[in-house]
Amino acid sequence: MNNSELAFIKGVASLAAGQAPGLVKGIGDDCAVLQRHDDEVLLITTDTLVSGVHFNLKWHPPHLLGRKAAAVNISDIAAMGGVPRYALLSAALSPELSDGDLQEFMNGFVEILKEYDVVLVGGDTVAAPCPTFNITLLGEMSGAEVCYRAAAQDGDEIWGSGFLGEAAAGLALCEQMENVPEQFAPLVQAHLNPQPRIALGRVLAASGHVHAMLDLSDGLATDLAHICTASGLAAQVDANKLPLSATIEKAAAFLGCDARQWALSGGEDYELLYTVAPGTGEALARQVEEELGLQVSRLGQMNSGQGVFLMEDGHKRQISYQGYEHHL
Ligand SMILES: [Mg+2]
Structure with missing residues (x-):
């Protein structure tokens, strides 16, 4: 978008x-x-x-x-x-x-x-x-x-499922080479054949603990900005907490790209992003792991104000709406 x-x-x-x-x-x-x-x-x-x-x-x-x-x-x-x-x-x-x-x-x-x-x-x-x-x-x-985008509250923890940036890395590999090295197959699969998180969405919604939720289609920066705008709040993402796979780090080195940029502004991960009251995210993460064998990670926090901010090495910069723009 x-x-x-x-x-x-x-x-x-x-x-x-x-x-x-x-x-x-x-x-x-x-x-x-x-x-x-x-x-x-x-x-x-x-x-x-x-x-x-x-x-x-x-x-x-x-x-x-x-x-x-x-x-x-x-x-x-x-x-x-x-x-x-x-x-x-x-x-x-x-x-x-x-x-x-x-x-x-x-x-x-x-x-x-x-x-x-x-x-x-x-x-x-x-x-x-x-x-x-x-x-x-x-x-x-x-x-x-039903989990709406507008239901985030000041102080909520922000959580997301799976790894981020995988599909964007897979797209970059497909765009740049005809034969993508086998070690990057999971990234190409993430781009070509994404897995919708229905079972996870059900567990999260039925838990009663989730405030706001959406799926990551346009990239973390843009999709989190949707929650912020709808809820009248700001969000802070911790750059050190972005869930990056070992494979994406290797692909970033291979292509001379920044894996964190893929995670923030790459689209089409189709993972779920959700917010919960402070102190409730860890227990829900354990429940998700036990019931579905899926990893969810804490990414940051909602607070008062407007916009999405990235905390990186003590610096804070705004990253709202830096998501996926459709590629040719
Ligand atoms: Mg969506």
Whole structure:
């Protein structure tokens, strides 16, 4: 997302402001939230992938592209703490994608839907100058457990799952070389085939301890800025606490890049970022590790003010909205 996209979304949000029966949350979070029955809510999200902007068929196998197209939407359901249920797929097709490629794309798409118990219920196909896929995903959960971006509180601890910057490092490797060394395969996989954190989102939402949550699609600096803006707070990230894998450090040395920059401003990690009351993060981290075998790390703290700040060697600098801008 870049500044003009942000400005556009702000404009649309003000045009669309209003209330409708059953509307719990409209524009401004990972999903829209609609009241269903009793305490159940329906979660709705949509995302578009355009060839040459969001994916490159030179290195993205169609099977993995199909998986990723679904995964990035499933991730938005995870970001609220929900369970994905139904998908719609609209495909704009061009000769750039052969019939065989399209079949592979659909195989990957349906494969990941099955893994997450999601049913494809509709869609559309049209001809277009370049391949484009739009997916709408519907999920459900208890309305009382939904984790919104606007719910962070002053003093909250900020936590995130997994390693950061992996997908950005994988993209950089794919862009710069045809045969990426085998040791960097986990980074390339993170870029080509991200894993949405549905099980983690459920555990976090059901714990009752999470205040704000979202998924990291545009990079830590930008996504944390969304929580700050929505919650009317500032955030401080400790540069020494960024969860970097040994593999990303090696890739950074190999390409002459800064692994911490990938972690802060690289997009598409699809890990979950959440805030909890001071003193409650460690116990929740242990529960996540015991139940799911997943690592979560403390990244920083929410406080009063505005903007996202990085604490590095005693210096504090603002890093808000330095995230992913879509690559060609
Ligand atoms: Mg999201």
